[in-house]
Amino acid sequence: xxxxxxxxxxxxxxxxxxxxxxxxxxxxxxxxxxxxxxxxxxxxxxxxxxxxxxxxxxxxxxxxxxxxxxxxxxxxxxxxxxxxxxxxxxxxxxxxxxxxxxxxxxxxxxxxxxxxxxx
Numbered sequence: 774x775x776x777x778x779x780x781x782x783x784x785x786x787x788x789x790x791x792x793x794x795x796x797x798x799x800x801x802x803x804x805x806x807x808x809x810x811x812x813x814x815x816x817x818x819x820x821x822x823x824x825x826x827x828x829x830x831x832x833x834x835x836x837x838x839x840x841x842x843x844x845x846x847x848x849x850x851x852x853x854x855x856x857x858x859x860x861x862x863x864x865x866x867x868x869x870x871x872x873x874x875x876x877x878x879x880x881x882x883x884x885x886x887x888x889x890x891x892x
Contacts, residue, residue: 812874
């Protein structure tokens with residue numbers, strides 16, 4: 774099980790890809806039995822350096838996700854190494870995506886890289 778204090782809802786995370794960096798956002802973290810479910814948004818905006826990603830953070834709320842919401846298993850979430858880049862409160866429309874998911878919950882065990890089409 775994950776250390777839930779590591780990240781929190783609203784965190785913007787950076788992850789490395791072959792030639793740069795991508796962004797994720799945690800919408801909610803849920804404990805379900807012995808597993809943790811990570812509700813995230815994944816962005817198609819990529820940056821050449823970590824500094825470029827940090828410089829873009831003040832305009833982050835204008836970014837549009839490539840994947841608005843996906844629920845991942847703990848294993849799938851942690852298969853991509855991430856680091857916290859910043860934090861913005863979860864907006865009502867983001868929270869609503871999680872609430873809609875609860876009506877028909879499916880949880881992916883695929884890594885965010887596969888979901889974004891990145892090898």
